[in-house]
Amino acid sequence: MQQIINFIIRNKTFLLFLLLFSLALLFTIQSHSYHRSKFINSANFLTGGIYNSINSISGYFNLKSQNTILVEENNRLKSLLHNSNIQVDSSFTDSTTFSSLYRFTPANIIKNSYNLNNNILLLNKGKNDKIEEDFGVISSKGIIGIINKTSLNYATVISVLNTTSQISAKLKKTNHFGTLTWNSASPEIMQLIDIPKIAEANLSVGDTIVTSGRSSIFPKGILVGIIQDFELDDAENYFTLNVKLFNDMTNVEHVYIIENIDKPEITNLLNE
Amino acid sequence: MNSVISIHVVRFIVLVFAQVLIFNHINFLGYVNPYPYILFILLFPVKNNRMLFILFSFILGLTIDLFLDSGGIHAAASVLAAYARPIFLKSSFGTIYEYQTIKFNTVEFGSKLTYIAFLTAIHHIVLFSLEIFSVSKIILILQKTLFSCIFTILLCVLLTIIFSRNKT
Structure with missing residues (x-):
């Protein structure tokens, strides 16, 4: 017994190194498997808050290009609306009388990433905005990714530029x-x-x-x-x-989070 | 003693912020980023409690990981660099290290450069092997390591020169 204690005391630095190194390896392996990065993610109060306040400044730098993208989208939607033959009956536009399939929530990307193997983005919407895991994220030009982790005010997104994304x-x-x-x-x-x-x-x-x-x-x-x-x-x-x-993944800011209202019903049915 | 601790706390925070907010958005040639936060490991006093040093390096790496959503790759690389530092100190500074009287501002430039280069190299090799995590892409790992290494070494040398002038 004393020999064991002596051994631990003699090699305490090496043992600490081994412990911390294997802990880091564990986190790494977890992050490489889909949906399992449990502890280390940026959707928390500290990192989310810092990114959010920095983004409120750096957002000004690409204001012009983002505005152009939004105007293009508006233009496309307007031309769709006014060129379609479907008559919009204003008495049915009340959302409470119509059940819609998908709910859209606008959000901003406050941390973009595209040069790693497993890119993860950070959005400024979270559980307070009824955002949950596995919601889709799109921009005006195409798909962005799938929500991975949510905190109260922030959510991480597994980008389509991620080797685990399918x-x-x-x-x-x-x-x-x-x-x-x-x-x-x-x-x-x-x-x-x-x-x-x-x-x-x-x-x-x-x-x-x-x-x-x-x-x-x-x-x-x-x-x-x-x-x-x-x-x-x-x-x-x-x-x-x-x-x-279609998306320029290096320059995206305004995105929409899609919630499928019927999803609980569909998963329920598939699991039966 | 207190001022020494506060210098390191301030350096820790400043380096993490600089890394996360500035150096990670450089994307030179599309993907080359420097990682000068390892200056904290490079410039940690030689006379130290080694266990505490390894623990601090782990926390430093984990903080960077938290910001970058990268799992534990920075933590692993930092811990290994911190653990292996005495070997590089000995091989770069030789006998001065034996008497434990190194001041990083006063040592020869050549030996300082080899020290920074070796430690950066081991840190980056571990970092990119864990990031890419695939043996079949070894060329990509080496390529990323090489380019980032050059960038980081350059920045580290520049930063140490700039900030050592200020103090004197």
């Missing part, structure tokens, strides 16, 4: 769907894998990729990007597509 997407003109992944090479290009070989006739460079709506996170038809090139994988059964994103 989002179901499909070709716009047919219903061939695959999984959207990222190989961490460039923040502009993502990979759509598992497109069946039979879809070859429908593939052409420049085609639009949209979300498939197969998961209850994103609605169907949210823009993703266009096909840059495609090739068969090693087994020659599936196509791998390089998709150029």
Whole structure:
């Protein structure tokens, strides 16, 4: 017994090093597996508060480019509204009489990141705004990511530029769907894998990729990007597509959080 | 004694803020960022309680991780750098280290540079291997390590020169 104590006292520095190093490794491994970064995330009072106050200053620097993006979106929506043949009956615009499928919440990205392998963003909305895990996040030009952790006022988002992120997407003109992944090479290009070989006739460079709506996170038809090139994988059964994103992930600020109102019902049904 | 502690507390806070708010947004060539927060580990007094030093380095790394949502990669790299520091002190400064009388402002520039370079290299290798976490991308790991290393060493040398002039 005394020898054990002596051993611990003699090697206390090394043992402390080993303890702390393995603790850090544990956090690292947790962060590399989807949805398991439990303790170390920036959605807390301290880091969120600091990022928020800094963002209130640095937000001014790209005000002009962000305004342009918002005006473009307004322009698109206005032209959709006034060119559509659907008559909007003003007596039905009251949201309490109509049940809508999706609830949108506007938010700001206060910490952006795109040059790591596993990029995580921070939003300035949290549980106080009824934001929960697994809500989708989009911008005016396409998908951004999925909410990972929430605190009272902040939420972290697993960006689409994250090697653990997997989002179901499909070709716009047919219903061939695959999984959207990222190989961490460039923040502009993502990979759509598992497109069946039979879809070859429908593939052409420049085609639009949209979300498939197969998961209850994103609605169907949210823009993703266009096909840059495609090739068969090693087994020659599936196509791998390089998709150029519509979003410039290095310059996003205003985003929308999507809540699927029916999600509890859908998950309930699937778990039965 | 109190002023020594307060200098290190202030240095800790300033370096964390500078790293998180400035140096992480440089993105030179799209992905190269310097990590000059390791100045805290580099300039920690040689005469120290080694356990306390390792613990502080861990807290420093974990604080950076908290801000950057990076799991524990900075904590692991910092702890290893802190644990391995005596080896690099001995190999760069040689006999002066034996008598424990190093003042970082007064040592020769050449040996200071080797010391900073070695410690930065080991820190960055661990950092990027854990960040990328895949053996098949070893070229990418080495490439990122090399570029960031050059950037960090340059910044560390510059910062130490600037701030040592101010004190005298």
